[in-house]
Amino acid sequence: MENNNNKILEKVSSERRDFLKLVLAGGAAFAAPMMTSFSIDGLWAQTSSSTSSSSSSSSSSSSSSSSTYSSYCSAIKFEYDGPQGFEAHFSDPNRAARMNGEVTLTISAPSNDNGKGKDDDEKNVNAAQTTRLATVLTISRNAIVSDAYIAVDGIRVVTLLSGKGTIYPSTSLNYICDFTQLLEALAADRATVDLGRVGHVLEVRVEGRDQSSSGTRGSSWARSCRPCPSSSRGRSRRSSRCS
Amino acid sequence: MNYPKRIEELEINPADDGFIIYQPDRDRVHYLNHTAVVILELCTGLNSPAEIANMVQEVFKLNHLPQEEVEDMLAMMKGEGLVVNS
Secondary structure, eight states: OHHHHHHHHTTSOHHHHHHHHHHHHTOOOOOOOEEEEEETTOSOOEEEESSSOOOSOOOOOOOTTEEEEEEEEEOSSOOOOSOSEEEEEEEOTTOSSOOEEEEEEEEEOOOGGGGTTSOHHHHHHHHHHHOEEEEEEEEETTOOOSEEEEEETTEEEEEEEOTTSSOOOGGGOTTOOOHHHHHHHHHTTOEEEEEEETTEEEEEEOOEEETTTTOOTTOOHHHHOOOOOGGGTTSOTTOOSOO | OOOEEEOTTOEEEEOSSSEEEEETTTTEEEEEOHHHHHHHHTOBSSSOHHHHHHHHHHHTTOSSOOHHHHHHHHHHHHHTTSEEEO
């Protein structure tokens, strides 16, 4: 690729050559060109891609004072019997331009009515296949975040906001096997939200609360997120609830 | 012929998986992946879209000519005011 790069570099001005060299030196594999544009005071993250393929994610509206990004990520097999909604609030105390925000996780499963007349096992398998994790990331006005992740033990496992302005599907739950593991990590206070800002990454310790209750703001995930213990995973699918 | 040219005063900042461009005069922020940035940098006003597509093919050693992708991206960049026709 070196010769090809040199030919390309000759096509740009000397002022831009070093920058392009830097871009090409990374050896990044080809990906369809993609550009996401949004207003600095934006209400929406608008994704533009030259390819027709897209994720199943979507952007959502926000209040007039913040930017909101949201999407869904489908769980593959998921056994969980805890609260179905959480909020995590954060702020950046180290910045002159203060940034506040929140991450909301909503776990949704199909209603039991969907499986009327079916065998219990089949119903539970269907539920496991269609359980979804919806995440909304809201940041304060004028706060610019290039990307955002949930990180567990310092390893980014879920992308809340990427170049596409969306959450990756569940297949990109890198280094983690399933949502149960993710919830266990959140419950154990091992998770942070990493917010990429120009020049640095802000690591935010997630402190959330159960949306379904009027719990104290700032209570920990450990109090609101109670995944089934690992030992329950091998049990019959006749019941997906923890004992 | 159309020879796209990137506007001069763009501030391009590396991000985690791409690059961020601020356009304070338009109140816009753009996130571009590597391929899009390469396309943008090749908009010198001297290269046609077809030539840019050829260069992208060369640099990434592609089997196909990414003409459609390049042209679509150029249209988006023009729409956002990142490039102009020279």
